[in-house]
Amino acid sequence: MxxxxxxxxxxxxxxxxxxxxxxxxxxxxxxxxxxxxxxxxxxxxxxxxxxxxxxxxxxxxxxxxxxxxxxxxxxxxxxxxxxxxxxxxxxxxxxxxxxxxxxxxxxxxPQHYLQWREQGIRLAVSPVALARNPLLAGLKHLNRLEQVLIRAHLDQTNAEEALVLDTSGMLVECCAANLFWRKGKAVFTPNLDQAGVAGLMRRRVIELLAGSEYQLHSVSEPLATLADADEVLVSNALMPLLPVNEAHSWRYHSRQMYDFLRPHC
Known part of the structure; x- marks a missing residue:
């Protein structure tokens, strides 16, 4: 309607x-x-x-x-x-x-979000890189052809979401979600001053982590940083939060941070 x-x-x-x-x-x-x-x-x-x-x-x-x-x-x-x-x-x-x-x-x-919350999801690495553009970075503007191409490639895989890097090879986000990963008590999320969308559930997660035992860091890191992560999560206003079982060739079993955040998202 x-x-x-x-x-x-x-x-x-x-x-x-x-x-x-x-x-x-x-x-x-x-x-x-x-x-x-x-x-x-x-x-x-x-x-x-x-x-x-x-x-x-x-x-x-x-x-x-x-x-x-x-x-x-x-x-x-x-x-x-x-x-x-x-x-x-x-x-x-x-x-x-x-x-x-x-x-x-x-x-x-989207009813599949309900299932994904319980089962977790897989992330493929997208071959489509986001252009770095600080003038539009963070905005949810109507020019979304990059995401259309990312989704088209994702549809050819058996993954539910895609890891998206920028043209400098740094992690930015997923096709339609923001990205978090945890190593011990340290939590990381990509810096969005060059590309990506600053999601509202991302904002909510950052707010929740600020009053917790976790220490959040906004970073510019390559894909390889996920190799030794203990846990990976993705978020958007609809999901609103999903645990990741597998990203690229790496698997994750912990849901420690997810269990902490989920009741508040």
Whole structure:
């Protein structure tokens, strides 16, 4: 089900810059018992992305109201909110774009996440490297062709997710999730100042670890750093947290940190 600028609709103007150039941002949220998990963070993420993309002011109260409406009476589901620059401008120029387009969609919850939480998952190494671009790093913008290619390659494997490196050979994230690994009491997550998406569940995990016995480090490390990890986890706002059984050729048996985090995610 789709809503565009508050009206139930499934047709976008061909002139919309989200379609023309991927000019916009989005967020994907989990519905639990009619409520949107981490809703204030989702709105904040969209506001920060719009600001960095130099987009005109959006009606944030309307966006939040529309997301809340989409979640009503849904026990478990997904709401996706997209904000484009709207229509206007000539060529790449955003001049004249004054009214951003709000797009809300609702879908069923991916039931396989429930199974993966119990069974754990495998990570393949993607042959697709993310370009390093500090201007857009961290943002969940609409230019997601790298992820489309990563997913296309992942579909040819028997893994559930993919380890993704940047063009300098450093770990960044997974296709649709952030990455954590543990060595003893030290926990590591890739630094996202050059590439990747700063996920909201990543933010939540970082917050939880700050008040724990674990010491978190944001790092730039190659794939080989996972060889001697005790535990690997991936996260996103929908999963929200999954244990990893196997990554590349390495296997992991501990769920110590996963068991600590899971009740709070």
């Amino acid at each position: 789709y809503w565009i600028n508050g009206q139930q609709h499934d047709a976008l103007a061909p002139s919309d810059r989200g379609l023309q150039f991927g000019d916009g941002c989005f967020t994907t949220a989990r519905i639990v018992e009619g409520k949107i998990d981490l809703l204030p963070w989702h709105i904040e993420r969209m506001q920060q992305a719009a600001q960095r993309l130099l987009m005109p002011a959006a009606d944030w109260l309307a966006l939040e109201r529309e997301m809340v409406h989409a979640a009503e009476s849904i026990t478990l589901g997904v709401v996706k909110a997209i904000l484009t620059r709207g229509s206007g401008g000539r060529g790449y120029s955003p001049h004249g774009c004054e009214h951003p387009t709000r797009i809300i969609s609702r879908s069923t919850y």
